[in-house]
Amino acid sequence: GAVVSQHPSWVICKSGTSVKIECRSLDFQATTMFWYRQFPKQSLMLMATSNEGSKATYEQGVEKDKFLINHASLTLSTLTVTSAHPEDSSFYICSARKTGVSNQPQHFGDGTRLSIL
């Protein structure tokens, strides 16, 4: 149980386009999901916390207009990288925790490798 699906796993697109990444909790409800970014050979950095039915909370230094987050249901959060540029190329990973269970660990998706040409 506790599976998180992330799609797509790899995307290559031209500079200036927008890219949407989906994060789904397949067998549990998640009021809160998290989005992380990982540059090559570096650690994961929390970008934002996605809250179902309300606005996302962004970490300091993360542009909210650049990284649009929508959490329209208890099982789906999306991250849209708008007007992507080569410096946005990175590995993006989402995670989710079961609603109402505070001591549960986060379950991670398999990540999305984003390459902007």
Add this chain to the structure above:
Amino acid sequence: AQTVTQSQPEMSVQEAETVTLSCTYDTSESDYYLFWYKQPPSRQMILVIRQEAYKQQNATENRFSVNFQKAAKSFSLKISDSQLGDAAMYFCAYRRAYSGGGADGLTFGKGTHLIIQP
């Protein structure tokens, strides 16, 4: 703000031997969770072990155990009988306990690259 420090960028160990990965953290919270995650080349994040700060007993999962020293803010991971499949990046992570006022994401250390020599 909380910080997590892993001072060993890379560690190497012979197969079947024991290795310890270090992690220290800084926080003003009294209640929190600590985790060790494994990230193989596939980049999938795999939970290895976790520790609740209010528990004095060190967590253990088969060949993996931790040495949690709350006063020293230290949380090391010991891998016994190392296997080739243990080779990966290992990240130490922190999360404050859910207080009802909002959920917090994980704060990760920079990671330790573990090499297993056959």
